[in-house]
Amino acid sequence: MLDIKRLRSEPDEIRRSLERRGIEVPLDEFIELDAKRRELIVEAEEKKALRNRVSDEIAAAKRSGEDASGKIQEMKKVGERIKALDTLLRDIERELDAIVLELPNPPLADVPDGCDETENRLIRTWGEPRRFDYEPRPHWELGARLDIIDQERGAKVAESRFTLLKGPGARLERSLISFFLNLHTQEHGYTELFPPILVNSDSMQGTGQLSKFAHQEMYRLRDDDLYLNPTAEVPVTNIYRDEMLAEEELPISVTAYLPSFRREAGAAGRDTRGLIRQHQFNKVELVKFVKPENSGAELERLTADAEEVLKRLELPFRTVALCTGDLGFASAKTYDLEVWLPSYNDYKEISSCSNFLDFQARRLSIRYRPASGGRPRFVHTLNGSGLAVGRTFAAIIENYQNEEGTVTVPEALRHYMGADMIE
RNA sequence: GGAGAGGUGGCAGAGCUGGUUGAAUGCGGCGGUCUCGAAAACCGUUGUGCCCUUUCGCGGGGCACCGAGGGUUCGAAUCCCUCCCUCUCCGCCA
Numbered sequence: 001m002l003d004i005k006r007l008r009s010e011p012d013e014i015r016r017s018l019e020r021r022g023i024e025v026p027l028d029e030f031i032e033l034d035a036k037r038r039e040l041i042v043e044a045e046e047k048k049a050l051r052n053r054v055s056d057e058i059a060a061a062k063r064s065g066e067d068a069s070g071k072i073q074e075m076k077k078v079g080e081r082i083k084a085l086d087t088l089l090r091d092i093e094r095e096l097d098a099i100v101l102e103l104p105n106p107p108l109a110d111v112p113d114g115c116d117e118t119e120n121r122l123i124r125t126w127g128e129p130r131r132f133d134y135e136p137r138p139h140w141e142l143g144a145r146l147d148i149i150d151q152e153r154g155a156k157v158a159e160s161r162f163t164l165l166k167g168p169g170a171r172l173e174r175s176l177i178s179f180f181l182n183l184h185t186q187e188h189g190y191t192e193l194f195p196p197i198l199v200n201s202d203s204m205q206g207t208g209q210l211s212k213f214a215h216q217e218m219y220r221l222r223d224d225d226l227y228l229n230p231t232a233e234v235p236v237t238n239i240y241r242d243e244m245l246a247e248e249e250l251p252i253s254v255t256a257y258l259p260s261f262r263r264e265a266g267a268a269g270r271d272t273r274g275l276i277r278q279h280q281f282n283k284v285e286l287v288k289f290v291k292p293e294n295s296g297a298e299l300e301r302l303t304a305d306a307e308e309v310l311k312r313l314e315l316p317f318r319t320v321a322l323c324t325g326d327l328g329f330a331s332a333k334t335y336d337l338e339v340w341l342p343s344y345n346d347y348k349e350i351s352s353c354s355n356f357l358d359f360q361a362r363r364l365s366i367r368y369r370p371a372s373g374g375r376p377r378f379v380h381t382l383n384g385s386g387l388a389v390g391r392t393f394a395a396i397i398e399n400y401q402n403e404e405g406t407v408t409v410p411e412a413l414r415h416y417m418g419a420d421m422i423e
Numbered sequence: 424g425g426a427g428a429g430g431u432g433g434c435a436g437a438g439c440u441g442g443u444u445g446a447a448u449g450c451g452g453c454g455g456u457c458u459c460g461a462a463a464a465c466c467g468u469u470g471u472g473c474c475c476u477u478u479c480g481c482g483g484g485g486c487a488c489c490g491a492g493g494g495u496u497c498g499a500a501u502c503c504c505u506c507c508c509u510c511u512c513c514g515c516c517a
Contacts, residue, residue: 041474045486052486055498059442068497075497244433244471369433376471 001363002103004096008034017106020113020324030099037092044085051078105359107324108333114323120336121323126307127316129340130399137405138343139397140274143169145405146422149275161264161279168422172396173282175416176389177257180284180309184386188305190255190286195235197259198226203238206364208330216265219279228261232285233383237360240289244376245368251290251298255386258283275390276348282389288382289366292358295380299355303335306351306386312412315395316340318347332357337387339395350391353384 007014007030015025054075061068112121143149148169154162165173184190204227209218219228229235236256245252260283271277286305290298303319310317322334331354338347358378361367367376400408406423414420 038474041486045474048487049485051497055442058497062442072497079497 001359002100002105003358003362004034004100007100014106018103020107020111021104021327022115022325023104025103026099030096033092033096033099037089037096040085040089040092044082044089047078047082047085051075051082054078104327104329105332105356107327108355108357110321111327111333112321112323113325115325117322117326119323120320120326123319123321123335125316125318126311127314127340129316130342132342134403136342136398137401138274139394142397142401142405142407143274146407148172148422158279161277163275163278168417168419169393171417172393172413172422173389175413176392177282177284178416179312179413180386180389181255181257183309183312184255184284184286184305188253188308190253190305193236193239193254193256195229195232195239195256195258197229197235198224199229199234199238201225201227203234203241204230206241207234207237207360208363209234217262219261219263229258230262231260232256232258232283233287236285236287237381237383238364240366241364243366245289245366245379247291247368247371250368250379251288251294253286253288255287256285258285274343275394278390284386284389286353286384286386289361289379290382291368292377292380295355295357295382298380299333299335299353299382302382302384303337303353306337306353306384309387309392310337310339310350313392313396313410314412315392315399315410317350328352328354330354330356330359332359335384339391340399341395342398342401343394348391348395350395351385351387354382356381356383 002014011025011027011031015027018025054071058068058071058075061071112119114120140149140151144151146168148166150164150166151160154164157164181192185192198221204218209230218230221227235258236254239254240252259280261280264277264279267277275281286302288298288302307317307319317337317339320336320338322331322336327334334352334354336349337351337353339350340346341348357380360381361378364381366379366381368379369376396410396413397407400410402408406421409417409420409422
């Protein structure tokens with residue numbers, strides 16, 4: 001959520017930066033409603049002050065046995081007026097909220113301009129895509145032949161885009177999760193969490209998942225105000241909702257493995273085969289709560305922490321900075337990590353690392369009190385995948401495949417797999 | 424799922440026969456006295472949000488907040504309703 005005071009004090013600056021995302025800010029409407037709101041507040045508060053004062057007089061009068069019925073009658077009218085003003089005010093604030101909640105985070109200055117992913121900026125590449133002297137097989141073919149990925153039975157149990165992993169496949173999934181968590185907790189300083197997998201609408205609202213368009217992406221329970229977790233960002237970032245942190249606690253770095261669920265509405269026909277786009281997928285998430293002045297540097301660190309996973313697995317990847325048109329709603333700056341996938345003959349997103357500045361913290365009301373005293377300040381929040389497990393699974397199967405259809409287990413995973421070959 | 428108890432300031436804990444209670448008291452925190460310094464003791468201070476005002480420097484005034492949302496009332500932490508959460512006992516269960 002944007003800072004309303006900023007929208008009021010520097011509207012043109014915000015309008016310009018949101019135009020970079022192709023968003024038209026209904027500024028006139030906002031300014032008009034905002035002025036009306038303050039007008040109503042002034043009158044309502046004057047009336048309330050009057051009522052408080054006269055109510056004290058009534059109390060005093062009753063104590064000394066005087067008649068106060070005139071004042072009581074008078075305050076009855078004032079009370080009705082207050083009720084009317086409060087109703088008006090609530091309606092106006094609803095309208096204002098509707099405007100402000102639909103406004104995305106203005107991009108940081110160094111975010112490249114652009115309409116879609118074709119205009120993202122390449123930051124760096126790591127590793128060389130392997131050259132095959134035969135036609136490499138896609139992971140879904142290899143997985144089916146090795147009998148470690150069974151999409152038909154996954155669909156039988158649930159529906160399409162759900163997958164059954166078997167034997168070494170199931171173990172590879174588990175190995176990846178353990179490997180990711182161990183790396184981040186033991187070497188990168190993150191604290192491991194395991195949050196609830198169902199989240200309520202307050203939590204969804206807080207991290208910005210419930211905007212008008214995202215709504216249909218989520219699985220919602222019919223009988224409860226709960227959703228299946230769409231990304232661990234939601235339950236993890238919400239752990240400190242409505243809290244005041246101590247400055248000494250910051251930065252807080254947490255990591256969590258969590259199954260994630262998305263309806264993939266509107267994705268029909270895209271990535272239909274294999275593990276790339278599933279309704280249920282595993283993910284290890286990295287989340288940081290930091291002081292505002294450090295969030296820029298922390299995004300670089302968090303991105304490096306995610307990249308390290310791919311380096312240890314020796315999977316070729318590249319890092320791109322998302323352009324303004326590709327940026328998520330709540331993010332002010334995002335790096336995507338893209339892993340090389342032979343079946344796509346291209347790089348494919350495997351992690352997304354974002355700096356939300358105070359956008360989420362403001363909506364979630366996560367603040368900290370500076371050790372030197374003074375006003376509480378909003379923290380900055382960041383998060384990134386470290387990594388998406390299913391896509392890593394696919395990348396390993398494809399990049400480490402052998403001509404006869406077996407898969408060599410990456411060095412870093414052999415300890416977890418208890419094997420150096422899937423065959 | 425059934426029965427009961429409860430949710431108050433950073434924490435602990437009063438108030439809950441409606442009216443100087445934004446809230447006693449204790450602890451913690453901050454400032455001061457004392458001390459070479461510290462502890463102890465004593466004195467003072469101590470929430471958040473919003474609105475108005477401001478010589479924009481700290482400031483001044485007002486409104487709201489005692490789990491959340493409604494209601495009754497001139498007036499509610501205190502009464503009523505709904506919801507959420509916590510605890511105890513029973514049942515059930517991994």
